[in-house]
Amino acid sequence: MIIKQISVFIENRPGTLAEVLGIFSAHGINIRALSVADTADFGILRLVVNEPDKVERILKDASLAVKTTPVLAMKISDQPGGLLKEVQKLTDAGINIEYVYAFAAAAADEARVVLKVDDLAKAEKVVNGEKVADGGEGPNFYW
Amino acid sequence: MYWNQPIETMNRTELTAVQTNRLRDTVERVYRQVPFYRSRMQAAGLLPEDVTSVEAIARLPFTTKQDMRDNYPYGLFAVPLAEIVRIHASSGTTGKPTVVGYTKRDLGIWAEVMARTLTAAGASRQSFIQVAYGYGLFTGGLGVHYGAELIGASVIPVSSGNTTRQIMLMKDFGTTLLACTPSYALYIAETLREMGIEPKDLALKAGVFGAEPWSERMRKEIEGRLSIKAIDIYGLSEIIGPGVASECECQDGLHINEDHFFPEIINPQTGETLPDGEKGELVLTTITKEGMPMIRYRTRDLTVLSRKQCACGRTLVRMGKVLGRSDDMLIIRGVNVFPSQVETVLLGLGETSPHYQLIVDREDNLDTLTVLVEVTEAMFSDEVRRLETLEHKIAATLNSVLGVSAKVRLVGPKSIERSEGKAKRVIDNRKL
Numbered sequence: 174m175i176i177k178q179i180s181v182f183i184e185n186r187p188g189t190l191a192e193v194l195g196i197f198s199a200h201g202i203n204i205r206a207l208s209v210a211d212t213a214d215f216g217i218l219r220l221v222v223n224e225p226d227k228v229e230r231i232l233k234d235a236s237l238a239v240k241t242t243p244v245l246a247m248k249i250s251d252q253p254g255g256l257l258k259e260v261q262k263l264t265d266a267g268i269n270i271e272y273v274y275a276f277a278a279a280a281a282d283e284a285r286v287v288l289k290v291d292d293l294a295k296a297e298k299v300v301n302g303e304k305v306a307d308g309g310e311g312p313n314f315y316w
Numbered sequence: 317m318y319w320n321q322p323i324e325t326m327n328r329t330e331l332t333a334v335q336t337n338r339l340r341d342t343v344e345r346v347y348r349q350v351p352f353y354r355s356r357m358q359a360a361g362l363l364p365e366d367v368t369s370v371e372a373i374a375r376l377p378f379t380t381k382q383d384m385r386d387n388y389p390y391g392l393f394a395v396p397l398a399e400i401v402r403i404h405a406s407s408g409t410t411g412k413p414t415v416v417g418y419t420k421r422d423l424g425i426w427a428e429v430m431a432r433t434l435t436a437a438g439a440s441r442q443s444f445i446q447v448a449y450g451y452g453l454f455t456g457g458l459g460v461h462y463g464a465e466l467i468g469a470s471v472i473p474v475s476s477g478n479t480t481r482q483i484m485l486m487k488d489f490g491t492t493l494l495a496c497t498p499s500y501a502l503y504i505a506e507t508l509r510e511m512g513i514e515p516k517d518l519a520l521k522a523g524v525f526g527a528e529p530w531s532e533r534m535r536k537e538i539e540g541r542l543s544i545k546a547i548d549i550y551g552l553s554e555i556i557g558p559g560v561a562s563e564c565e566c567q568d569g570l571h572i573n574e575d576h577f578f579p580e581i582i583n584p585q586t587g588e589t590l591p592d593g594e595k596g597e598l599v600l601t602t603i604t605k606e607g608m609p610m611i612r613y614r615t616r617d618l619t620v621l622s623r624k625q626c627a628c629g630r631t632l633v634r635m636g637k638v639l640g641r642s643d644d645m646l647i648i649r650g651v652n653v654f655p656s657q658v659e660t661v662l663l664g665l666g667e668t669s670p671h672y673q674l675i676v677d678r679e680d681n682l683d684t685l686t687v688l689v690e691v692t693e694a695m696f697s698d699e700v701r702r703l704e705t706l707e708h709k710i711a712a713t714l715n716s717v718l719g720v721s722a723k724v725r726l727v728g729p730k731s732i733e734r735s736e737g738k739a740k741r742v743i744d745n746r747k748l
Binding site for chain 2: 178180182183184189210211212214215217219236237238239240242271272289
């Protein structure tokens with residue numbers, strides 16, 4: 174399923190992550206998945222949340238540099254080789270994975286990951302076995 | 317020791333007579349040869365014959381760096397281009413440099429004033445002068461070079477950079493006088509210590525340092541660590557390059573070679589002329605130059621003038637150490653940098669320029685420039701690689717436009733302190 178990921182620019186100095194998280198907490202936003210990419214000077218906080226449009230607005234109002242990016246979210250079985258199985262499909266299809274990270278929580282024997290790929294539409298088809306994704310975007314996916 | 321005693325110790329009456337004749341000749345020439353000056357004078361209702369005395373110079377309009385840009389490259393030259401034998405340039409604010417041209421006679425004048433400078437610093441035919449100013453379009457290297465040759469000293473034209481080699485040559489060739497920026501002199505001193513070389517292992521006696529502002533404290537440090545006499549020299553390419561003014565052994569103000577460059581101090585806000593002893597902006601008029609005469613050029617350097625007799629015997633007027641600038645120009649490793657140049661580069665990234673701030677520091681005696689750039693939505697990406705590529709691209713463009721390397725750091729939106737809605741453009745942490 175293709176979902177919206179929110180990226181936030183954070184400077185690499187003490188307290189910046191806390192500032193951003195403070196905004197989330199103040200607005201009652203629950204983070205579903207998160208990763209931080211960092212360099213010596215700055216980091217990029219990547220997030221999946223329930224209402225991305227609303228959250229994007231809130232973050233922009235707080236003067237943060239924000240970008241929404243479509244990414245691929247997929248369920249995998251929570252056992253050794255679970256992620257490899259799906260990644261192998263994408264690799265075989267010649268799709269380049271730019272980054273991947275996991276959801277914060279998932280149902281019992283299931284895991285969920287977020288992937289940024291170069292050919293999103295194709296990746297989605299490959300993962301779903303050429304089927305059209307069911308359900309579409311909605312809060313259900315995120316619990 | 318003097319290079320040209322009759323001039324350097326001339327009494328005021330005679331000197332004024334020399335200046336008056338030369339000024340009248342210059343004004344006459346630029347009115348005839350340079351359309352820019354002619355139209356400026358006509359707009360002010362002035363004819364060359366209205367400038368009958370050095371006091372009357374105040375009636376002439378000022379010339380600014382912007383005028384040089386507007387007349388890029390050769391618009392202010394006062395001789396046919398065939399007469400120009402040398403062209404120098406300094407970095408410009410919008411990518412275009414400021415261009416200056418010299419005739420053969422101008423180069424002779426330049427060598428003469430630099431010979432005075434080096435002689436005042438103790439140089440003679442016996443000296444070994446190591447020129448560690450950059451050679452090329454920058455006037456520092458070649459300016460010192462020709463003066464040193466005129467004296468008959470042995471010139472070691474190393475140019476800038478490669479400090480360990482500088483030191484090796486200094487030691488092996490028996491350099492007695494070093495010419496470079498004061499911050500580079502300190503850097504050399506630092507490297508000497510790291511290499512375990514004592515000042516007594518060198519023949520170094522003096523140094524002529526300029527092209528950037530420096531303090532008495534810095535002088536003490538250079539003199540102590542290199543065990544030399546550190547002489548402050550002043551100049552700017554628009555006027556001639558180094559050689560406009562220099563200290564003598566008294567180190568109490570810089571004698572202006574006023575038989576070639578006529579100085580005034582003005583109030584930078586009103587433009588009115590200020591008396592000796594009052595701090596203001598230095599304005600210089602070249603009164604002998606042929607290639608590109610400058611009429612009342614606003615240097616933007618703040619200083620004071622003193623006509624009190626100097627203990628060295630020179631009668632030439634002295635200017636104090638430069639106390640600052642009346643504009644926002646920064647001098648970083650001897651290179652002129654305007655914040656607006658950074659703005660121009662950033663504008664190239666998109667439709668609007670992001671907020672930015674220049675942070676200047678001095679680490680290990682070398683100036684460093686860091687440019688903070690606020691990330692805008694248009695620039696931001698979820699990929700680290702793209703942002704890093706952007707940082708490198710900005711740094712590379714800044715490097716080529718400014719002529720000095722800068723580190724670029726992306727910062728969050730609105731993170732640069734604003735005062736009255738405008739970001740503070742420059743933070744200079746250098747302790748001079």
